[in-house]
Amino acid sequence: MVKNVTVFTTNQCAYCHMVKKYLDNKNIKYDEVNLDNQPNRRQEAISLSGGMTVPVTLVTQHDDSRHVVVGFNLSSLVPLLA
Amino acid sequence: MKNIIVYGADWCPDCHRSRKFLDENNILYTYLDIDSDKSIKAEMLSLTDNKNIIPTIVLSNGQILQEPSNQVLAQALNDFKSVEPDNEVIDLVIIGAGPASLTTAIYTTRENIKTIIFEKAVIGGLAAVTDLIDNYPGFEDGISGLDLADKLEKQAKRFGAQIEFNTVQKIKLLSNNDKKIYTENGIYIARAVLIATGTDYKKINVLGEKEYLSRGVHYCATCDGAFYKDKEIAVVGGGNSAVQETIFLTKFATKIHLLVRSKIKASQVLQKKLQSFIDSGQVVVHLQTNIVSILGDNQLVNKILIKQDNIEEELPVDGVFIFVGLKPNSEFLNDSSIELDQLKFIKTNDNLLTSMNGVFAAGDIRSGSTMQIASAVGEGATAALRIRQYLEEI
Numbered sequence: 001m002v003k004n005v006t007v008f009t010t011n012q013c014a015y016c017h018m019v020k021k022y023l024d025n026k027n028i029k030y031d032e033v034n035l036d037n038q039p040n041r042r043q044e045a046i047s048l049s050g051g052m053t054v055p056v057t058l059v060t061q062h063d064d065s066r067h068v069v070v071g072f073n074l075s076s077l078v079p080l081l082a
Numbered sequence: 083m084k085n086i087i088v089y090g091a092d093w094c095p096d097c098h099r100s101r102k103f104l105d106e107n108n109i110l111y112t113y114l115d116i117d118s119d120k121s122i123k124a125e126m127l128s129l130t131d132n133k134n135i136i137p138t139i140v141l142s143n144g145q146i147l148q149e150p151s152n153q154v155l156a157q158a159l160n161d162f163k164s165v166e167p168d169n170e171v172i173d174l175v176i177i178g179a180g181p182a183s184l185t186t187a188i189y190t191t192r193e194n195i196k197t198i199i200f201e202k203a204v205i206g207g208l209a210a211v212t213d214l215i216d217n218y219p220g221f222e223d224g225i226s227g228l229d230l231a232d233k234l235e236k237q238a239k240r241f242g243a244q245i246e247f248n249t250v251q252k253i254k255l256l257s258n259n260d261k262k263i264y265t266e267n268g269i270y271i272a273r274a275v276l277i278a279t280g281t282d283y284k285k286i287n288v289l290g291e292k293e294y295l296s297r298g299v300h301y302c303a304t305c306d307g308a309f310y311k312d313k314e315i316a317v318v319g320g321g322n323s324a325v326q327e328t329i330f331l332t333k334f335a336t337k338i339h340l341l342v343r344s345k346i347k348a349s350q351v352l353q354k355k356l357q358s359f360i361d362s363g364q365v366v367v368h369l370q371t372n373i374v375s376i377l378g379d380n381q382l383v384n385k386i387l388i389k390q391d392n393i394e395e396e397l398p399v400d401g402v403f404i405f406v407g408l409k410p411n412s413e414f415l416n417d418s419s420i421e422l423d424q425l426k427f428i429k430t431n432d433n434l435l436t437s438m439n440g441v442f443a444a445g446d447i448r449s450g451s452t453m454q455i456a457s458a459v460g461e462g463a464t465a466a467l468r469i470r471q472y473l474e475e476i
Binding site (some may be wrong): 074 | 103155211296382
């Protein structure tokens, strides 16, 4: 069971747009961290993904296990949201 | 249609989890409760060498999974999906959801031609990841790629186009002229197919490119540019994309080295815009320059090795953005009878018809395409008219 979802994005990132669109279509609530508006959280995204890229999606399950999906990658994201 | 079978029991939490996963992904299956009838349990045990583990899931290709995690189940379903539609024949399947594809869909769906679009990545294609499109008619101040993609998608959907995230694996021509399309989500039958899969940025195949992917090596400025605020970077390439993205990256980077193999080939308009950043010293152009390798501290990139006039030089940079040309997204056609040119773009005739009857191609993927969004949109409209004619005649 999913506890919460956080998506790290930038304004003009098309892949970020796709992740948000997918979550919206599935009625899955998420927090968005827009790195253009919150540059001080860039390091957080880097630490999670190991890279300097967005989108980074952090899925926290009810048992507090955390899973990170980098990019618009449905084959990784869908099972985590089930 | 052969179904997936799930053997389980009501008291089993993992059975509920697997069934929920299948339900949420609209995957059809038959549920058999092993407690409801001894013969069901016996049947399951006979299939599993007497391993009494539930859920036991039998995929339609015969593969058996016992107590799989959702990840394992998803992977197995990706390897062989059994969501085979009940042989419903779709009028038109479009592969790719870029400007050519969405334009065709606007035309075909307005004429009640049932149209499904399969897209594996981003709606809008490469256009969607471009920060500013300045040469597409109708937008006097230009339009962001994302906004244009959004408008095209909404317009296509307004007339009933369906867009499904799916990856096409191969296309086969059937004896009755229908097309069998193998995808990650199952097999579809279509009367006509349009391939509009476009192109993607090429790699430069130098040491460090693969190793530092996303850790200093990037192919999408709009995605990853924000990580280079107040940093020094390099951009590789001299065409429209390289110069456009260099201009975009000036929002973030303090200094950009533009590495051009021969000379800048971008349009005069873009070159003029670039000039102001050259004049201010924010962009430094290195002509006749090749990148030899991308180096770092095993975590992140910290320098590159460049070569100019046979002299090698190290350049300290925090990241490299690569825009050196485009490669066709046609790998899925490698074993098909659809004819490709030497560079793997799809050959078509004057009607945008490929060498496979009823399979058309439009946009950047087409051999001879001018690689312009306006051209792709025009080809999308032409393809729609030719497809309508084809559907009327068969």
